[in-house]
Amino acid sequence: MARIAIIGGGISGLSAAFALEEKRLSGAAIEYVLYESAPRLGGVLVTDRVDGCLVEAGPDSFITEKPWAADLCRKIGLGDQLIGSNDADRKTYILIHKRLVEMPDGLMFMVPTKILPTVFSPLFSLRTKIRMAQEWFHPPRKASADETVAEMVKRHYGAEMVDRLADPLLSGIYGGEASQLSVRAVLPRFAEMEAKHGSLGRAMLAARSKMMAAKAPARPLFTSLRDGMQQLVDALVARVDARSLRTSVTAQSVIPQNGGWTVSAGYQSDHFDALIIAMPARAASALLQQADQNLAAELGGIAYSSSVTVALVYDEAVRRSLPPGFGFLVPRSEERRLMAATFVHNKFPHRAPENRALIRCFLGGPEVEQTMAYDDDRILGIVREELQQILGLGAEPLFFRIYRWRASMAQYGVGHLERLLRIEALRQKLPGLALAGNGFNGIGVPDCVRSGAEAVAKVLSGMGLWSAAAPRS
Ligand SMILES: Cc1cc2nc3c(=O)[nH]c(=O)nc-3n(C[C@H](O)[C@H](O)[C@H](O)COP(=O)(O)OP(=O)(O)OC[C@H]3O[C@@H](n4cnc5c(N)ncnc54)[C@H](O)[C@@H]3O)c2cc1C
Numbered sequence: 001m002a003r004i005a006i007i008g009g010g011i012s013g014l015s016a017a018f019a020l021e022e023k024r025l026s027g028a029a030i031e032y033v034l035y036e037s038a039p040r041l042g043g044v045l046v047t048d049r050v051d052g053c054l055v056e057a058g059p060d061s062f063i064t065e066k067p068w069a070a071d072l073c074r075k076i077g078l079g080d081q082l083i084g085s086n087d088a089d090r091k092t093y094i095l096i097h098k099r100l101v102e103m104p105d106g107l108m109f110m111v112p113t114k115i116l117p118t119v120f121s122p123l124f125s126l127r128t129k130i131r132m133a134q135e136w137f138h139p140p141r142k143a144s145a146d147e148t149v150a151e152m153v154k155r156h157y158g159a160e161m162v163d164r165l166a167d168p169l170l171s172g173i174y175g176g177e178a179s180q181l182s183v184r185a186v187l188p189r190f191a192e193m194e195a196k197h198g199s200l201g202r203a204m205l206a207a208r209s210k211m212m213a214a215k216a217p218a219r220p221l222f223t224s225l226r227d228g229m230q231q232l233v234d235a236l237v238a239r240v241d242a243r244s245l246r247t248s249v250t251a252q253s254v255i256p257q258n259g260g261w262t263v264s265a266g267y268q269s270d271h272f273d274a275l276i277i278a279m280p281a282r283a284a285s286a287l288l289q290q291a292d293q294n295l296a297a298e299l300g301g302i303a304y305s306s307s308v309t310v311a312l313v314y315d316e317a318v319r320r321s322l323p324p325g326f327g328f329l330v331p332r333s334e335e336r337r338l339m340a341a342t343f344v345h346n347k348f349p350h351r352a353p354e355n356r357a358l359i360r361c362f363l364g365g366p367e368v369e370q371t372m373a374y375d376d377d378r379i380l381g382i383v384r385e386e387l388q389q390i391l392g393l394g395a396e397p398l399f400f401r402i403y404r405w406r407a408s409m410a411q412y413g414v415g416h417l418e419r420l421l422r423i424e425a426l427r428q429k430l431p432g433l434a435l436a437g438n439g440f441n442g443i444g445v446p447d448c449v450r451s452g453a454e455a456v457a458k459v460l461s462g463m464g465l466w467s468a469a470a471p472r473s
Contacts, residue, residue, distance in 0.1 A: 002030045002463050005263045005272040007251045007287065009036030010043020011445055012436040013278035014236040015072060015452030021240045023456070028465050033272075034240075035265045037250035041237055044408055045445070047228030048311075050399050053344075053358045054228050054351040055311040057403040059445050060342070060360070061085060061224035066446035068453070069232070070223050076235045081227065084220025089346045091325030094123060094164055095334050095390060100323065103165075109187075110153065110165040111204045123164060131158045132201070140198040146414045149186060150178040156200055168329035172340045174443060175305040175364040176411040177332070185412035224348060229445070256291050256430055274432035274459035278452060280304055281439025282407060291433075295426040298419055302439045304407035308363040308371055310383045311344075312397040319345060319357035322391065327359075330390075337371060338386045339364045356398075359387070372404045410439045434458040 004020060006013045013034055020032045034041075044058035062069045064084070073082055093100035104121035106114025112132055119129060135156050153166040167178040174181060184191050193203035225231040237245070251265040254275060261275040277284045285300035327342040342360040345352040352358040361383050363371050371379060379402050387393040420440060427433055434455035438448050460466035 002274070002465060003272045004030060004032040004274045004276065004459060005261065005270070006032060006034040006276045006278055007254070007263070008043070008277065008279035008437065009034055009038070009041040009245070009247065010278065010437070010448070011045055011232070012438070012448040012452045013276070014041060014233065014240070015449045016276050016278055016436055016456050017240045017244065018072070018076070018236050019453045019456035023460065023465070024241070028460070030465065032244050033270070034245050035249045035251045035263070036245070036247045039248045041245065041247060042230065042233035044405060045229040045233050046403070047230035048401060050311065050401055051313050051356065052353045053313050053356055055358070055401055056228055056360070057309060057401070058405065059229055060344070060348070061222035062445040064219045064221060064223045066444060068450040069446040072449050073225065073232060076239050078225060078231060078235050081225050081231060083224055083226050083348065085222035085224070085326075085347050086349055087220050089324055089326070090221065093323065093325065093328035094168060095328055095330045095336070096123065096164065098334070098389070100328055100390065102325070107165075108204045108208070110161065110169060111200045113201060113204050113208060125160060128158050128160045135201050136199050138199040140196060141194050143191065143195050146182050146184045146417065148179050148414055149181050149183045152183045152190060152194070153178065163331050163333050168331050168340070171364060172329055172362070174411060175307045175339070175362070175409040180411060180413055182412050182414045182416045185416035226350070251287060254287055254291060260432055273463060274434070276434045276436055276455045276459060278436040278455065280407060280437060281410060284435065284437070284439070292426060292430060295423065295430070298423045298426065299439070301419060302416070303411040303413060305364060305409045305411055306368050306372055306404070306406045307409060308368065308379060308405070309403045310361045310363065310379060311401045312359045312361070312383070313352070313399040314357040314359070314395055314397055316355040318393065318395050319355070321393070322357055328390070332365065336386050337363050337365065337367060337382050338390070341387070361387070372406065376402050410443050432459060432462055
């Protein structure tokens, strides 16, 4: 019987456990143990119920374009629970000089594809609009060294585009800065489009025309689950072998021994043939220190950022007073602690009763470590003050919840892809080891799901136990 340990019970580790369970059910002679230091499984996927509202503490949805999370949901019987974002009301505002300005129609990520809405939008200065027109003639650029997203966007559209769109959009996704994140790791499509078409505008338009010619049905931008992201965790936990799950058990060390791995966790050591580490790369670095210092150093070089999410529930009068749309983003130049806010009652209407407004705020940026240390009242005070200034929202929330996420979002810096190659080369020297999680090939939930399944494929093929054959049930 081949024994496999998984360390980390977030969505990456649970996806790995589920993939192993599928193999076990299809007759593979394997058993697995998943160690999770927290008392609950799911990592940053946490859904609460507050005053009839469904509150997501971490991710609220996943991007529809990446299929792996939705595919997993279908596989575990949640296909009929998948819901799309309410894109009919999809409007996002950017805070510019203390005023909310609507993002113009036709922006694909940050690339303008419709002329008129962009020309008339107060979001950009005349100078940037001229740059946008000139961008149309940007010559193709041979793939060269990696650069930051800010550098690439600046080359195409100028600095204002970085400040007003690229940076806020990336803070919303990565909690990071456009001036730090690698374009090749974070926006690989942009690097490809530039190499092939030169102009990002022309490339996006070509992609859109192709999609329209293929008559692909319009899909919602975001997908989620009716009862929240916790539903995915609960369904996975129900599908894996309960005897394999060890919660409230922290793995303290992993040592390669006798062609396998000795894992010390809690007060016990156990020997396994293979090991899947499914936790933030920085934590994985500490765990692998004894096994391979070079690998540990590479993993430790992947930066992580922290964030705080604050959910506020308001009454019907507030709901009526709020602007339509999904919410707003705040550029760094506005010097706020709030980076973004989502009007959940518009994005996923059934998540708040009709007489409630549910606003979810994100705090991040350079001051977030300091903010995390504040008590709840102080954080609430900051959020309320900024909502008052931005939305004129002075009302007292009926309820609120605050969640602190320390070092949970990986920041792929320039050279990340080269680092991944070095990590892979070092990993291959340690037999039976696979790495999963948001530190490597994508931080979104779908990427993490895929990383867990791929880690299983790696360790099982190393043991000659992998075949892509469909499981029995
Ligand atoms: C606030 C927030 C909002 C987000 N929003 C979105 C979104 O809307 N859409 C989207 O797609 N993605 C979003 N993400 C990103 C995505 O949710 C995460 O990247 C993903 O869930 C990470 O999953 P994971 O399993 O790799 O890591 P984690 O969820 O961090 O799980 C790792 C687990 O390992 C455990 N662990 C750590 N050390 C040990 C140890 N020594 N022994 C045992 N266990 C250990 C931890 O307790 C934890 O449970 C968001 C993330 C955050 C924080």
